[in-house]
Amino acid sequence: MHEFLLPAFLNLLQPLNIFLMIAGLAGGIVVGALPGLTATMGVALMVPVTFSMDPMNGLVMLGAIYVGAIYGGANSAILICTPGTPSSVATTFDGWPLCQAGRADEGLYTSLLSSSFGGIVGSFFLLFLAAPLAEGALNFGASENFWLCLFGLSTIAVMSADNMGKGLVSGAVGMLVSTVGLDPNSGAPRFTFGIYEMVQGVAVIPCMIGLFSFSQVLFLIGSERQHIADYRPRKGTFGKIFSYLLTKCKTVLLRSSIMGTLIGILPGAGGEIASIICYNESKRWDKDPSRYGKGCIEGVASSESANNAVIGGSMIPMLTLGIPGSAVAAVLMGALLAHGLQPGFKIFTATGELTYTFIASQFAVNLLMIPVGFVLCKCMARLLNLELNMVAIGIVVLAYIGAYAISNSMLDLWMVVLFGVVGFFGVMVGWDAGAMALGVILGPMIEENLGSCLQLAQATDGGLQTVLAGGFINKILIGALVLSLLTPFLLKWKKARAKASEDDHA
Amino acid sequence: MRMFRLMSLFMVAMTLTMTVGLARAADYPSKQINMIMAFSAGGSSDVQARLMEKYWNKYANQRWTFIYKTGAGGALGFAEIARAKPDGYTIGGLNMPHIVLQKLGQNAQFDPQKSFAYICQVVNDPQCIAVKKDSPFKTMKELVDYAKANPGKVTVGMSGKLSGHGLMFLDFKKKYPDVKFADVYYKGAAEQNVALLGGEVMVIFGNLNDVMRATDQMRVLGMASEKRNAFLPDVATLREQGYDIVSDIRRCFAAPAGIGAAELKYLRDTFRKICNDPEYLADMKKAGQPAEYLDGPDFEAYVKSQYGKAQKALEEAGMLKK
Numbered sequence: 001m002h003e004f005l006l007p008a009f010l011n012l013l014q015p016l017n018i019f020l021m022i023a024g025l026a027g028g029i030v031v032g033a034l035p036g037l038t039a040t041m042g043v044a045l046m047v048p049v050t051f052s053m054d055p056m057n058g059l060v061m062l063g064a065i066y067v068g069a070i071y072g073g074a075n076s077a078i079l080i081c082t083p084g085t086p087s088s089v090a091t092t093f094d095g096w097p098l099c100q101a102g103r104a105d106e107g108l109y110t111s112l113l114s115s116s117f118g119g120i121v122g123s124f125f126l127l128f129l130a131a132p133l134a135e136g137a138l139n140f141g142a143s144e145n146f147w148l149c150l151f152g153l154s155t156i157a158v159m160s161a162d163n164m165g166k167g168l169v170s171g172a173v174g175m176l177v178s179t180v181g182l183d184p185n186s187g188a189p190r191f192t193f194g195i196y197e198m199v200q201g202v203a204v205i206p207c208m209i210g211l212f213s214f215s216q217v218l219f220l221i222g223s224e225r226q227h228i229a230d231y232r233p234r235k236g237t238f239g240k241i242f243s244y245l246l247t248k249c250k251t252v253l254l255r256s257s258i259m260g261t262l263i264g265i266l267p268g269a270g271g272e273i274a275s276i277i278c279y280n281e282s283k284r285w286d287k288d289p290s291r292y293g294k295g296c297i298e299g300v301a302s303s304e305s306a307n308n309a310v311i312g313g314s315m316i317p318m319l320t321l322g323i324p325g326s327a328v329a330a331v332l333m334g335a336l337l338a339h340g341l342q343p344g345f346k347i348f349t350a351t352g353e354l355t356y357t358f359i360a361s362q363f364a365v366n367l368l369m370i371p372v373g374f375v376l377c378k379c380m381a382r383l384l385n386l387e388l389n390m391v392a393i394g395i396v397v398l399a400y401i402g403a404y405a406i407s408n409s410m411l412d413l414w415m416v417v418l419f420g421v422v423g424f425f426g427v428m429v430g431w432d433a434g435a436m437a438l439g440v441i442l443g444p445m446i447e448e449n450l451g452s453c454l455q456l457a458q459a460t461d462g463g464l465q466t467v468l469a470g471g472f473i474n475k476i477l478i479g480a481l482v483l484s485l486l487t488p489f490l491l492k493w494k495k496a497r498a499k500a501s502e503d504d505h506a
Numbered sequence: 507m508r509m510f511r512l513m514s515l516f517m518v519a520m521t522l523t524m525t526v527g528l529a530r531a532a533d534y535p536s537k538q539i540n541m542i543m544a545f546s547a548g549g550s551s552d553v554q555a556r557l558m559e560k561y562w563n564k565y566a567n568q569r570w571t572f573i574y575k576t577g578a579g580g581a582l583g584f585a586e587i588a589r590a591k592p593d594g595y596t597i598g599g600l601n602m603p604h605i606v607l608q609k610l611g612q613n614a615q616f617d618p619q620k621s622f623a624y625i626c627q628v629v630n631d632p633q634c635i636a637v638k639k640d641s642p643f644k645t646m647k648e649l650v651d652y653a654k655a656n657p658g659k660v661t662v663g664m665s666g667k668l669s670g671h672g673l674m675f676l677d678f679k680k681k682y683p684d685v686k687f688a689d690v691y692y693k694g695a696a697e698q699n700v701a702l703l704g705g706e707v708m709v710i711f712g713n714l715n716d717v718m719r720a721t722d723q724m725r726v727l728g729m730a731s732e733k734r735n736a737f738l739p740d741v742a743t744l745r746e747q748g749y750d751i752v753s754d755i756r757r758c759f760a761a762p763a764g765i766g767a768a769e770l771k772y773l774r775d776t777f778r779k780i781c782n783d784p785e786y787l788a789d790m791k792k793a794g795q796p797a798e799y800l801d802g803p804d805f806e807a808y809v810k811s812q813y814g815k816a817q818k819a820l821e822e823a824g825m826l827k828k
Binding site for chain 2: 040041044045047048051137138139140141142181182184185186187188189196197199200201203267317321322323324330331334337338339340342343344345346406407408409448451452455456458459
């Protein structure tokens, strides 16, 4: 490994590579910030361009786009309450309240610095621990993924602690929505109501654009406001946030980044789940969990560091085993193969210089992201100064383009409208759009994995119980799930006790 | 006089129209051709088409515009090709046996026997039976003997029930009813490979294209093809080992049915040139794509024969959509 590191870093100093990293980052951030244009799409569209490039330059650029796009999603999550990519759902929970409180700049800088930090932690694992971690990831089978997704879903209970009932109903409706389309286990069409196009199911992104963007636009138009939110940037905020993250947030950042990396390694789970789980954990372990959801820096930091840490993690099984850890890693693997590079442990020796240049470029990209992202997020924050009507039209146009571009389907546009209306009226009666999005995202994964478990159970002595509850990892995950479900009650109990002791003293 | 003028004008007009008409057929293609992909950008089908594009640009003067119409295991994109105007400016990639199974099992909006004018087959990706490297099964015979002695205990991972893997499973079950495997379905090749390497399933029915990347960790017991494959020449076919199973996934390109004969001929000729280009074949090999050319009429005959077989297999399994 050491013999490749020096040439790898020297390769990075080539002007072309530096240019490609900056261009890839900038392009990625814009793609990520536009609702509907996801990291997967951004990287996939550039793959054919790399065919005419040297494989090294091509990979460096694709990696930069990936990093930029995952970070970029946070900008729209904070500024217009619309996750730019599915990985940024959890960023809206605290980013949007920050923006509404006129502290958008704090949210934007937090997301930038946390993303960069998470990305560096992920790359660190990729560089030093790829082989053992990849072997470990293989222990995550259908049952483990099933419990992990349920654990992610249990976030709803913590997220909407003051009104768990409505949160659970929202999540359940989301899961119900996700059952439309082809049954993942038998391939039979369900709930298509005779409309053939419905076999594609409710795509996650149009549904999210509807629930978050479209309903938000309806809400904003209905309000008396002139602007989305007041924006009062103050001098010195960047430095303040930087030192806040380094001192008060270092545990949150480190925990979220490490967990994000580990979740990224799992082939079934990507940034969508990682950011939600890490947000949940930050809230659970915080001294005062009630701050979360009201515009707290830690919330944005945990979600954003986690989803960027996923990048390094998702490349570990892709490079070592040829098993991509996320949808974008799958596209990157396609690019590797098209360039004639076979993934496998050999990739670190046979084509070591190329592989290590790519890994080293991930470090460089995450550092370069701070200046590039700083300039771009300042530009994007100007959005808040524009008149609301213009912004609303702009959001709807972009949302439509994004939703249509996913699979060139008119049905997806109807989904945007439908879920926009559901989101708008749902919020009025206390539904939780975040919980519903979780249901839609996690529903299919839970179903697929449960289906595999049921089939495995037929061939296992002890049946389903052994499949689901056997094994060390399953037991840990079940324990975590129970703990997560009990959290709201524990919090209530803690509060009551604190109050009681106060009363005693008084 | 006026009559003559009218007549001559008419004649001139006719001649012009005809020459223009002739010129149009001869000039095909005179604008960009839409290439509909039913699978997402960056996937295996897309990478293959992009390699093909490189050589298309060498032989033809008009480029392709890629349109990704994804979802429902490709069925929506395939339907889009079937519905397109048959003017030669919209073509796309199709997969077998997907198009047949989607028609039979899900009432897809196209008919593989009627909706398409097949240009040619470009990839034949045979299915393999593979186990983990440290598995006790060294040969097909050991695997089958164990499965006979322990009915329902050997787990087989596949991706999707209504898929090439599922069809191979039905075929195996029918031909060798005393070998009882337990079928487990996963979302895709990645999940399936994890399940095998992590020890969740003992065996997989996987595509060569997915299996050969992991030959460090997997042992391929047999290949469900007629002859051995150049990517894994040491692996015997199932037929060689006494199991009459041939199953594969094939990719082809097609235009909507009703395309003009001249346009179809141009497309078939150009694709044949690409498929015989040694540089293209070298690129395909490098990218791990098992290239196999079959011309349009032969592929159409293949689709027809597979349609009958799949119909019978699904009917017996009760999976036929009425």
